[in-house]
Amino acid sequence: MTESGKTPKNIVLIGFMGSGKTTVGRELHHRLGYSLVDMDAVIEQREGRPIAKIFEEKGEAAFRSMESQLLHEMAEIDDSRRIISTGGGVVTQERNRALLRQLGYVVWLHAPIETILERTSRNRDRPLLNGPDAAERARVLLEQRKPWYAQSAHLKVDTAGLDSAEVATGILESARYFFTRI
Ligand SMILES: Nc1ncnc2c1ncn2[C@@H]1O[C@H](COP(=O)(O)OP(=O)(O)OP(=O)(O)O)[C@@H](O)[C@H]1O
Numbered sequence: 001m002t003e004s005g006k007t008p009k010n011i012v013l014i015g016f017m018g019s020g021k022t023t024v025g026r027e028l029h030h031r032l033g034y035s036l037v038d039m040d041a042v043i044e045q046r047e048g049r050p051i052a053k054i055f056e057e058k059g060e061a062a063f064r065s066m067e068s069q070l071l072h073e074m075a076e077i078d079d080s081r082r083i084i085s086t087g088g089g090v091v092t093q094e095r096n097r098a099l100l101r102q103l104g105y106v107v108w109l110h111a112p113i114e115t116i117l118e119r120t121s122r123n124r125d126r127p128l129l130n131g132p133d134a135a136e137r138a139r140v141l142l143e144q145r146k147p148w149y150a151q152s153a154h155l156k157v158d159t160a161g162l163d164s165a166e167v168a169t170g171i172l173e174s175a176r177y178f179f180t181r182i
Pocket residue numbers: 015016017018019020021022023024040086087088089119120122126159162163164167
């Protein structure tokens with residue numbers, strides 16, 4: 001929330017790994033000309049190593065602190081017109097959930113587990129989904145997080161069967177309505 005009490009005109013993408021936050025974030029950035037903050041990419045840049053290495057060398061708890069710190073920094077900047085692509089686990093911490101809606105219009109990119117597994121099988125960048133029991137772990141994590149995504153979001157978009165351009169179009173239509181309404 002800004003000092004004037006208005007929600008900043010940022011679009012915040014939340015959702016599980018492989019739901020498309022990075023891909024759709026780039027699409028919205030190109031279409032709207034808003035600046036793009038991909039939280040995972042910012043943390044990787046700050047740490048000078050990929051997420052998987054941060055998990056390996058510093059542990060998940062350290063990564064979660066960096067993620068919360070960055071979210072707080074973004075909430076402090078009284079700035080608008082950003083696309084914020086969060087990490088898939090940003091909703092796991094209550095202090096983060098409390099902040100998300102203050103940052104802007106929060107969109108939950110949803111996809112069924114089969115789609116998630118298919119999309120995330122293309123690379124091994126996600127430390128929580130590496131290893132032999134990855135599919136079961138993804139199922140459990142997704143079920144655990146669904147209520148948190150739901151309570152944090154203004155809008156849920158089911159992305160199965162839509163390409164990233166179509167997802168972006170749907171978000172833009174709803175965001176235009178949201179920002180004129182508030
Ligand atoms: N709507 C879509 N339709 C088909 N493929 C998609 C769609 N959105 C994303 N993808 C593909 O799924 C993969 C994962 O997408 P992406 O990296 O954007 O997910 P993410 O939500 O940012 O995941 P993470 O939380 O791990 O950062 C990529 O290969 C991307 O091209």
